[in-house]
Amino acid sequence: MNHFLASLSVVLRKELIDGLRDRRSILSALVPLAVIPLLILFSFDALSDELEEAKRIKVPVAGAEHAQALTDWLDQQWGVEIEPGIREPRVAVREGEHDFVLVVPEDFGIRFEEARPADLEIVVDSSETGARLAAGRLRTLIRAYAQQVSAQRLIARGVSPDLMRPVPVETIELASSQEQAAVAFMFIPILLLVIAFVGGQQIAIDSTAGERERLSLEPLLLNPVPRLSIVGGKWLASFSFAGASLVMTAGMLMIVLDRSPMQRVGIDLDIGLSEFGSMLATVLPLAMFGSALLLSVSTLARSYKEAQTYASFLVLAPMLPMMLSVGSPIEPAPWKLAVPLLGQHILLTDVLEGKNPEPLSLVIASAATVAAAVLFLALTAHQFRREKIVFGRTS
Secondary structure: HHHHHOOOOOOOHHHHHHHHHHHHHHHHHHHHHHHHHHHHHHHHHHHHHHHHHHOOEEEEEHHHHHHHHHHHHHOOOOOOEEEOOOHHHHHHOOOOOOEEEEEEEHHHHHHHOOOOOOOOOOEEEEOOOOOOOOHHHHHHHHHHHHHHHHHHHHHHHOOOOOHHHOOOOOOHHHOOHHHHHHHHHOHHHHHHHHHHHHHHHHHHHHHHHHHHHHHHHHHOOOOEEEHHHHHHHHHHHHHHHHHHHHHHHHHHHHHHHHOOHHHHOOOOOOOOOHHHHHHHHHHHHHHHHHHHHHHHHHHHHHHHHHHHHHHHHHOHHHHHHHHHHOOOOOOOOHHOOOOOOHHHHHHHHOOOOOOOOOOOHHHHHHHHHHHHHHHHHHHHHHOOHHHHHOOOOOO
C-alpha cells in the first residue's frame, strides 16, 4: 500500500509540475474565468438596457391627427412620448429610421365616433429585440385604452361593464421571485457542467496521448509500479485542475450575479454561500468523472491532435440535459439522479430556484458519478497493461 501511494504521489507531483509549466493547461483553466464573466456582464447589460428602453418608448405615429384622443391618452402614460408626422411608415421601419410605427387610417375617427371597430396598424421589425419589446408595450397600452373606451360606452348606455367579462380570470403566481429569476439564469448549470469537463482536459490529454506521441509514456509504464497508481496520479492531476477551475468559475459567477445589471429590471438571483457550497458539492464529483472519462478516451488516441478531436465531442455531453429539458423541465426521479450529468443538472436547477438539494438526492447523484469515474479509471489501468499502449504501437 505504501508503495502504491508513494508511486501515485510521484506521478501526481510530476503531472502537476508539467501542467503548471504548460501554457495550454493554464490557459484552459484561466481563459474561462476572464471571458465568461465579461460575456455575462455585457450580455446582461445589453438586455437590461433593452428592457428599460422598452418601458420608456417613443411612439412614431403616422396619421396622428385622425386619432387625437388616443394619441393624447398615450402621451399621458408613463414613459411614452408621441412623435407625430411620420410618412411612409414601412420605408421608415425597413431602413432603420424607426423601430416601429403606429399607423392610424384616415377613417379611424369616423368609425370610432360611430362605435364601429376602428383598426390600427403597428409596423415593426420583430427581428430586433428592442423593437419587439417596445411594440409589445404599445400593443398592451392600446388594449388598455380600448377596454377603457368599451367600459365608458357601456356605462353611457346604462349597461354594466361586467357583462363584457362573464368569466374573469385571476392569475395566482405560486413561483417565488427566486424561481422566476432562475429562468433567466438557466445557463449556469450548463456552464458549470462544461467547466467540469474542460477544466482538466489539457492535463488528461497531455499526460496520455501527449506522452505517447513524445515516446515518454513507454519508459514510465516500464517501471515496476502498479498501473493503477500511474493512472491515479494522472487522474488526480487532471481533477485538480478541473476542480480549481470549477471553484474559481463558481466564485466569479457569484461576484457577477451580485452585481448583475438585471437587478435594474427586477430580476435578482440570490446566490449566497450556502448555494455556492451546494453547487460545488453537486459538480465536483462530475469533475472526477469528466477527468476519468477524458483520461480513458485519450489513452486510445495515437496523437495529441486525435485526442483533442475525441475531447471536442465529449464537451457536447453536458449540453444533453439542456436539450432534454427544452419545452418541459426534467422531473426528478431516483434513476435520473443516478445518471451522470443528468443528476447534476437536476440538482443545480434546484439550487438556482432556492431549493437546497436533499441529502439523499445528493448522495445518489454523487455516488453514481464517482462509481462511473472509478469504472473508467479501472478501464484506463487495463489499457496501460496492453502492449499496444506500452510500446506506442499504432497497429
